[in-house]
Amino acid sequence: DQQVKQNSPSLSVQEGRISILNCDYTNSMFDYFLWYKKYPAEGPTFLISISSIKDKNEDGRFTVFLNKSAKHLSLHIVPSQPGDSAVYFCAATLSGTASKLTFGTGTRLQVTL
Amino acid sequence: EAGVTQFPSHSVIEKGQTVTLRCDPISGHDNLYWYRRVMGKEIKFLLHFVKESKQDESGMPNNRFLAERTGGTYSTLKVQPAELEDSGVYFCASSHFGLAGGSTYNEQFFGPGTRLTVL
Numbered sequence: 005d006q007q008v009k010q011n012s013p014s015l016s017v018q019e020g021r022i023s024i025l026n027c028d029y030t031n032s033m034f035d036y037f038l039w040y041k042k043y044p045a046e047g048p049t050f051l052i053s054i055s056s057i058k059d060k061n062e063d064g065r066f067t068v069f070l071n072k073s074a075k076h077l078s079l080h081i082v083p084s085q086p087g088d089s090a091v092y093f094c095a096a097t098l099s100g101t102a103s104k105l106t107f108g109t110g111t112r113l114q115v116t117l
Numbered sequence: 118e119a120g121v122t123q124f125p126s127h128s129v130i131e132k133g134q135t136v137t138l139r140c141d142p143i144s145g146h147d148n149l150y151w152y153r154r155v156m157g158k159e160i161k162f163l164l165h166f167v168k169e170s171k172q173d174e175s176g177m178p179n180n181r182f183l184a185e186r187t188g189g190t191y192s193t194l195k196v197q198p199a200e201l202e203d204s205g206v207y208f209c210a211s212s213h214f215g216l217a218g219g220s221t222y223n224e225q226f227f228g229p230g231t232r233l234t235v236l
Contacts, residue, residue, distance in 0.1 A: 036221060046229050046230075047227030050224050050225070055221050099221040099222050102148045102167070102212060105150075105162065106162065107159045110160075
C-alpha cells in the first residue's frame with residue numbers, strides 16, 4: 005500500500021516557464037513533508053520542506069504548497085532552468101522525531117531550452 | 118565536511134552469493150538509515166539505527182538481510198543469500214540526533230547509493 009503517490013512519472017517544461025510537480029498522501033498521521041532532488045548516480049538531496057502547520061513555504065525559485073484537507077502537496081519551480089532537470093521525490097514523515105521517510109515513486113523533470 | 122559515503126558503488130553477484138554493503142555516515146550523526154530503490158519504484162525504508170541500536174527495522178524484507186552498526190559509526194548491510202529481487206540501489210542516510218533549536222525535523226543526508234545487481 006503506497007502511502008505517498010506521485011502520479012506523473014515525467015514532466016517536460018520549457019526553460020523560464022513554471023514547473024509544477026504534484027504529490028498525494030493517504031496517511032493522515034504525516035505532518036512533515038519534504039522534496040528531494042536526485043541526479044543520476046547520486047543520492048537524493050534535500051530541496052525544501054513544509055510542516056503541516058503551514059500551507060506554503062518558499063525558498064528562492066522553489067515553493068511548496070500543502071493542502072491538508074486534500075492530502076495534496078505540490079512543488080513549484082519558477083523560473084525553471086536546465087539545471088533543474090532531475091528526478092524529484094516527495095517524502096512524508098512525522099515531525100519531532102527521527103522517523104523514516106516515506107517516499108513517492110518520483111517525477112522526472114526535463115527542462116528544455 | 119565529508120558527506121555520507123557508500124562502498125561499493127556497484128556490485129554484480131550471482132543468485133545465492135553473499136554481498137556486504139558499507140555506509141559511513143557524516144561524522145557526529147547518530148541516526149543512520151538504510152533505504153532501497155528497486156528500478157522505477159519508490160525509495161523504500163529498510164531500517165534505522167540510533168548509534169549502535171536498531172530503532173526501527175520494520176522495512177527489512179526478510180531474514181536474508183542483516184544490518185549492523187558496531188560502535189555506532191559505520192554500518193554494514195549484508196544480503197545472504199542474494200536473490201534476483203534484491204537487485205536495486207541501496208541508499209544510506211544519516212542525520213543528527215535531537216532537534217536543533219526551532220527545527221521540527223532533522224534533514225537526512227543521503228549517500229550516492231550502491232547499485233546491486235543479482236544475476
